[in-house]
Structure formats: structure tokens, C-alpha cells
Amino acid sequence: MSLRQILLVLKREYVTRIRxxxxxxxxxxxxxxxxxxxxIVIGISVWDSDTQQTIxxxxxxxxxxxxxxxxxxxxxxxLSELTEDSLRTLVQQEEIDGFIVLGESHVEGQEDPEFVSxxxxxxxxxxxxxTDLREVIRNERLKRANVSEDVQEIYASDIxxxxxxxxxxxxxxxxxxxxLTIVGVIMGAIxxxxxxxxxxxxxRSVIEEKxxxxxxxxxSSVKPIELLFGKLAGIGALALTQMTFWxxxxxxxxxxxxxxxxxxxxxxxSNMPETSQTASAQQGINPEMFSIPTIEPSLIxxxxxxxxxxxxxxxxxxxxxxSAVDSEADTQQYMFPVMVxxxxxxxIMFQTMNNxxxxxxxxxxxxxxxxxxxxxxxxxxxxxxxxxxGLSMLLMIGTFIGTMWLSAKIYSxxxxxxxxxxxxxxxxxxxxxx
Amino acid sequence: xxxxxVDNISKSFGDTRAVKNVSFEIxxxxxxxxxxxxxxxxxxxxxxxxxxxxxxxxxxxxxGYPVSSKTQRMIGYMPEERGLxxxxxxxxQLIYLAQLKGLSHEEAQKxxxxxxxxxxxxxxxxxxxxELSKGMSQKIQFIATIAHNPDIYIFDxxxxxxxxxxxxxxxxxxxxxxxxxxxxxxxxxxxEQVEQMCDDICLFNNGKAVLxxxxxxxxQRYGKxxxxxxxxxxxxxxxxLQEVRINNRSTNYAEIRVLDGxxxxxxxxxxxxxxxxxxxxxxxxxxxxxxxxxxGEDNINPKELS
Numbered sequence: 001m002s003l004r005q006i007l008l009v010l011k012r013e014y015v016t017r018i019r020x021x022x023x024x025x026x027x028x029x030x031x032x033x034x035x036x037x038x039x040i041v042i043g044i045s046v047w048d049s050d051t052q053q054t055i056x057x058x059x060x061x062x063x064x065x066x067x068x069x070x071x072x073x074x075x076x077x078x079l080s081e082l083t084e085d086s087l088r089t090l091v092q093q094e095e096i097d098g099f100i101v102l103g104e105s106h107v108e109g110q111e112d113p114e115f116v117s118x119x120x121x122x123x124x125x126x127x128x129x130x131t132d133l134r135e136v137i138r139n140e141r142l143k144r145a146n147v148s149e150d151v152q153e154i155y156a157s158d159i160x161x162x163x164x165x166x167x168x169x170x171x172x173x174x175x176x177x178x179x180l181t182i183v184g185v186i187m188g189a190i191x192x193x194x195x196x197x198x199x200x201x202x203x204r205s206v207i208e209e210k211x212x213x214x215x216x217x218x219x220s221s222v223k224p225i226e227l228l229f230g231k232l233a234g235i236g237a238l239a240l241t242q243m244t245f246w247x248x249x250x251x252x253x254x255x256x257x258x259x260x261x262x263x264x265x266x267x268x269x270s271n272m273p274e275t276s277q278t279a280s281a282q283q284g285i286n287p288e289m290f291s292i293p294t295i296e297p298s299l300i301x302x303x304x305x306x307x308x309x310x311x312x313x314x315x316x317x318x319x320x321x322x323s324a325v326d327s328e329a330d331t332q333q334y335m336f337p338v339m340v341x342x343x344x345x346x347x348i349m350f351q352t353m354n355n356x357x358x359x360x361x362x363x364x365x366x367x368x369x370x371x372x373x374x375x376x377x378x379x380x381x382x383x384x385x386x387x388x389x390g391l392s393m394l395l396m397i398g399t400f401i402g403t404m405w406l407s408a409k410i411y412s413x414x415x416x417x418x419x420x421x422x423x424x425x426x427x428x429x430x431x432x433x434x
Numbered sequence: 435x436x437x438x439x440v441d442n443i444s445k446s447f448g449d450t451r452a453v454k455n456v457s458f459e460i461x462x463x464x465x466x467x468x469x470x471x472x473x474x475x476x477x478x479x480x481x482x483x484x485x486x487x488x489x490x491x492x493x494x495x496x497x498g499y500p501v502s503s504k505t506q507r508m509i510g511y512m513p514e515e516r517g518l519x520x521x522x523x524x525x526x527q528l529i530y531l532a533q534l535k536g537l538s539h540e541e542a543q544k545x546x547x548x549x550x551x552x553x554x555x556x557x558x559x560x561x562x563x564x565e566l567s568k569g570m571s572q573k574i575q576f577i578a579t580i581a582h583n584p585d586i587y588i589f590d591x592x593x594x595x596x597x598x599x600x601x602x603x604x605x606x607x608x609x610x611x612x613x614x615x616x617x618x619x620x621x622x623x624x625x626e627q628v629e630q631m632c633d634d635i636c637l638f639n640n641g642k643a644v645l646x647x648x649x650x651x652x653x654q655r656y657g658k659x660x661x662x663x664x665x666x667x668x669x670x671x672x673x674x675l676q677e678v679r680i681n682n683r684s685t686n687y688a689e690i691r692v693l694d695g696x697x698x699x700x701x702x703x704x705x706x707x708x709x710x711x712x713x714x715x716x717x718x719x720x721x722x723x724x725x726x727x728x729x730g731e732d733n734i735n736p737k738e739l740s
Binding site: 009016212221429 | 448481484485486487503506507509511512513515516517518519520521522530531533534535578
């Protein structure tokens with residue numbers, strides 16, 4: 001293998017692409033697109049939660065409704081004069097979204113109130129109603145039980161959790177788990193997107209040389225393995241350039257909008273269904289933690305390492321795919337099985353977000369094809385034992401050597417076979433032949 | 435000393451034996467033609483010489499060195515499947531390709547400028563290849579092949595897809611290169627091109643080299659056993675001839691290969707009885723005829739020869 005040839009190929013792959021308008025546009029537009037996407041999602045959820053549902057309350061106790069009205073005057077409507085039948089009619093006519101009949105039995109006894117609705121409202125409305133009713137009935141019960149004000153205050157008090165993380169050096173730091181969870185997920189998602197994106201670029205680059213019919217001219221000057229390495233390195237350098245730009249922008253943005261995000265999140269959380277609220281509380285997402293977001297340099301370094309290793313593994317596979325087909329349309333049959341582990345990793349990543357040390361997360365982060373996405377999320381959120389990080393890296397390096405070996409064989413045969421679509425059997429033959 | 439020495443090479447792809455125990459030598463300063471029908475193994479042999487494929491057995495040496503990345507630089511190769519990066523500029527692309535052949539950036543630039551000038555194509559230096567016409571990009575392809583100034587040139591089916599002007603230009607380049615004592619190997623399935631240009635030939639059929647040597651000597655070996663006849667009138671007499679093989683037949687022309695040494699005067703007499711004779715000539719057989727008589731009529735698909 002000649003380094004000079006690899007560098008020449010690398011330089012061409014890098015220079016011709018980085019100058020192209022398409023690349024510059026994509027570099028700027030992809031983050032803007034992502035911001036727009038997030039914006040739309042937020043917009044929808046805000047706009048959606050604005051729709052106000054009206055719940056009719058037939059209050060036979062005459063003490064519960066005033067409490068509800070105090071909590072959310074727009075949501076509850078006092079319909080105590082109406083009979084249950086007319087309430088049903090109102091629901092059917094869609095004048096109100098539902099009604100609840102509240103009686104003494106709910107306060108004095110243990111009977112649960114019944115919410116009758118036309119079915120609209122969904123889970124978040126039900127959660128809201130449950131929380132509201134629990135609070136007003138409990139307060140009424142407390143009042144009737146003649147509990148001292150001290151006790152009532154105890155019940156009224158809201159307890160938040162302040163979390164402190166003890167680092168290995170024994171220094172106590174403010175726990176940024178909430179912030180870091182988001183950083184971890186974003187990093188995982190970036191690696192996910194980058195592997196699919198740059199993988200596609202590699203495939204197209206290989207196919208382009210075949211369809212342009214230049215490949216044999218190149219092959220008469222360069223060894224296939226040199227061409228392959230040059231290509232992977234060139235597009236990898238391109239990827240790193242783009243990543244550096246994006247990560248720098250992201251860090252800048254995070255520093256600027258950290259407090260803003262905190263405010264936003266607290267608002268979001270009050271709209272969240274109760275169950276996920278509990279879950280978030282367990283994770284310790286607390287808006288105040290956004291005030292001083294810090295990203296350890298080691299996290300950035302790990303991000304770079306896992307991105308590069310993940311890129312190399314998948315890029316070598318994608319290059320082999322490109323050499324095995326004659327046009328982009330033929331790539332489907334090979335793309336699918338390759339994309340499966342990427343998507344599996346992506347799904348595991350969301351599990352990791354909630355439980356970074358769970359079995360699924362640990363196993364997922366050690367499977368080389370899933371490591372880059374899952375491991376970086378874990379590292380961002382929690383303290384991953386070093387043996388796991390080291391092992392995952394070794395496994396990835398081993399996998400890369402394996403995929404590269406296979407890919408080089410398929411590639412060296414594939415680039416010279418024109419005009420026929422291959423199948424898996426043929427590929428196997430190439431591997432033996434190469 | 436032979437510039438290219440092919441010694442008993444074989445190459446299989448799965449169950450297909452593309453090249454079987456082929457040997458030939460190409461002396462310096464000659465134009466060597468590799469002939470044979472499509473699928474005879476010419477391209478595989480050429481790729482082995484260019485070190486793009488590795489022979490299963492046998493050896494190839496270039497200027498005395500076994501084929502390697504080093505020998506690749508001694509060769510200018512224009513494959514049958516040829517093309518360029520469409521989105522790259524002409525100058526950049528040619529410099530890149532020349533650099534891959536071992537030239538420094540400055541050297542490459544100098545050579546490229548020279549050749550572009552010579553082909554009156556300097557104005558294209560900053561144009562993208564995709565913007566060029568087909569004829570123009572064919573010229574760029576020639577430059578890409580020859581710019582690093584090797585002393586061996588290999589063209590695989592060079593005339594396929596060339597427009598007549600570039601075809602003529604390529605012929606001139608090939609002759610000019612040979613006159614500067616370079617060595618040229620080209621393959622073709624069109625026999626008449628070989629007759630015009632080649633000094634030596636090697637005939638391929640079914641992966642084997644069936645005939646190999648100096649073109650003139652080969653032809654002489656067959657003797658003047660062929661008649662070129664031009665006539666006007668009924669051509670039915672051609673069908674009555676015994677022990678002959680007729681090639682290139684049309685309404686007023688035929689090449690008659692006499693197979694058994696019968697008197698050619700008799701054929702002339704027969705012809706005179708039926709038609710007006712414009713031309714009757716005893717010649718050496720055409721390459722097509724030599725090819726057919728070498729491999730046997732049953733062993734080739736005549737449609738693959740043109």
C-alpha cells in the first residue's frame with residue numbers, strides 16, 4: 001500500500017466535495033432544518049395544549065366545585081342543576097367534553113369519581129383530571145378531619161429534589177443529568193444521522209466511479225485497497241469538518257440558550273402526563289440545572305472516537321454495497337440489512353435515555369454495530385465503567401478490521417463488474433475470489 | 435528484449451476459465467494486435483498485464499519487472515470501459531490522473547498544458563468534463579492515457595465508440611508513438627483495423643492464444659491462396675464452386691479461399707461463363723479468413739466477427 005496514492009485519492013474526495021455548493025448548502029441547511037423541525041414539534045404541542053376542554057361538574061357536595069374553579073376556572077363548568085340525563089345529552093351534542101358527578105360518597109367514602117366523556121381528551125386530560133380531583137378531594141377531607149394547619153401545610157408543601165453528583169476525584173458537582181441527557185441524545189442522534197448520511201455518500205461515490213466508467217482508469221494506477229482507504233478517509237475528513245462546524249455551533253447555541261431551554265422545559269413538564277412527569281423527576285430533570293451547563297472535554301473526545309469508529313465500520317460496508325451494484329436503485333436489497341442495526345441502536349438509545357445502566361443499554365453499547373450511538377448517550381448521561389468503554393472500542397476496532405477485510409475483497413472484484421446486478425450468492429463468490 | 439512478456443498465464447472466474455495458458459511476447463517499438471471475438475479473453479489478459487487482475491498462474495513481466503504498482507506507471511492504459519469524473523474540471527482531473535501515475539504536481543501540470551495545447555484544447559482547462567461534447571471528452575481521455583509519458587501503451591478496443599475524426603487521430607497518435615520507439619498493444623474484434631496497423635498479432639479464441647507472430651509472416655505462410663473477385667451479373671456460380679470458402683460476399687464482390695489447391699484458372703473460367711469480370715486477383719488471405727481456418731469454422735460464432 002502506498003501512502004502517496006491514498007493521500008492523492010483522499011485529497012480529491014475531500015477537495016471536490018467540500019467546494020461543491022451542495023455540501024456548503026447542506027452544512028448550513030441541515031442544522032437549520034433540525035431547528036425548524038424542533039420548532040414545529042414545539043409549536044404543535046403548544047398549540048395543541050391550548051385547546052381548552054370543558055368538563056361539566058355536577059357537584060352535590062357544593063364544596064368541591066369552588067375548589068376546582070379556583071384551580072382551573074376555564075376547564076370546569078358548574079352544571080350542578082342539571083340531571084345526569086341532560087349532562088349526557090350535552091356530551092352527545094358536544095357542548096361539553098365530559099362530565100363528572102361528585103357526591104358526598106367521594107369525600108366521605110372511598111368511592112372513585114366517574115368521568116363520562118365522548119372519548120375526546122386523551123390520556124393527558126385524564127391525568128389532569130385525576131390530579132385535580134385527587135387534590136381537591138384530599139384537601140376537603142383534610143378540612144373535614146379538622147387537621148391542624150401545620151399538617152395541612154405539610155400536605156401542601158411541594159418537595160423538589162436537588163441532586164449532586166460525586167465525581168471520582170471526590171469533588172461534588174452540581175448534577176447536570178437533565179442537560180447531559182439531552183446532549184447525549186443529540187450526540188447519539190447526530191452519529192445516527194451521520195452514519196446513514198455519510199454511508200450513503202460513500203455508496204454513491206463508489207457507484208459514480210462505476211457509472212462514469214472511470215474506475216478502470218483509476219484501477220490501472222491505484223490498488224483497490226488504496227482507493228478504498230483514500231475514499232473512506234476523504235469522506236471521513238469531510239464528515240469531521242462538517243461535524244466540527246456543527247458541534248461548535250451546537251455548543252455555542254447550548255451556552256446561549258441553556259437558561260431558555262430550562263424555562264421552556266419547566267413549562268413542557270407541567271403539560272406532561274403524570275407518569276412521564278414522575279419519570280422525569282426520577283431522572284432529575286430540573287429546570288434550574290440548565291443555568292450552568294458544562295460539557296466535559298472528555299465527552300467531546302469520546303464523541304469523536306465513537307463517531308470515527310462507527311463511521312469506519314459502516315463506511316466500509318457501504319463501500320462494498322456500492323461496488324456490488326450498478327445503480328443506486330439496486331442498493332435497496334443490501335441497504336436494508338445494514339440499516340437494521342443502526343435503527344435498533346437508535347431505538348435502544350431512547351431506552352438508554354431513561355435507564356443508562358439497564359441491561360439493554362449495557363448490552364447495546366457493547367454490540368459494535370450499535371456501540372457508536374448507544375455508548376455515547378450512556379457516556380454523556382452516566383459514569384460508564386472504563387472497562388466497558390475500552391471493551392466496546394476494542395470490539396469496534398476488531399469489527400472494522402473484519403468489515404474492511406470483507407469489503408476490500410468485494411470491492412476489488414465489484415468495481416470491475418459492470419452491467420449486472422449481483423445477489424448474495426455472487427457476493428460470497430467474490431469474497432472467496434478476492 | 436521483449437518489453438511485455440506473458441508467460442503461460444491462466445485466470446478463472448468461478449467456473450469460467452477466461453484465459454487458459456496464454457503466452458506471447460511483445461518486442462520494443464512494435465504495434466501488437468490482440469484479436470478475437472468478444473468474450474475470447476482479451477480484456478482479461480490486458481487487465482492482468484495492467485496489474486488490475488492477478489493471474490491465477492503464470493507470470494507477466496514489463497521491461498523485465500514482474501507486474502506490480504511500479505510497472506503500472508510504465509504503461510498508459512485506455513480501457514474499453516472508459517470515462518472521466520463528470521463534475522471535475524478538465525485540468526484538475528488530468529493532473530490528478532497523472533499524479534496517480536507518479537508525476538509530481540508541477541510535472542503533471544506542465545505535461546497537461548502541453549497536450550491540451552497540442553490538441554487545441556487549452557480553453558477547456560477550467561471546464562467541467564460534463565460540459566464537453568463526446569468527441570471532446572474522447573480527446574481528454576487520450577491525454578489522460580498518454581500524459582505521464584510511458585513507453586508502453588495499451589488500448590482495449592480503442593476504436594469502439596470513437597467518432598471518425600478521433601478514430602483517425604488515434605491512428606496517427608499510435609503510429610507516431612511507435613515511430614518514437616514506444617510499444618503499443620491494442621485489442622480489437624475488428625480484423626481490418628489490425629491489417630492496417632499491426633506489426634504482430636495474437637489471435638484469441640475461447641481464452642486460448644491460437645495463433646501468434648508477425649502479421650506479414652503469418653500471411654505469407656498461408657500463401658496467395660485467396661481470390662478477390664469483382665464482377666457484374668449472376669452470382670449463382672459462386673454457389674457451384676467446390677472446396678472453397680467464401681467471405682465478404684456481396685452482389686458484385688467475393689473473397690474466395692481455395693481450400694484444396696485446385697486450379698484458380700478453372701474458377702476464373704467458370705466465373706467468365708456467368709458474369710462480367712472486372713477484377714480477379716490472387717492475394718494472401720484476410721485475417722478473418724486466417725482466424726476462421728485456424729480455429730475451425732465450427733468453433734466460432736461468425737456473428738462475433740465483423
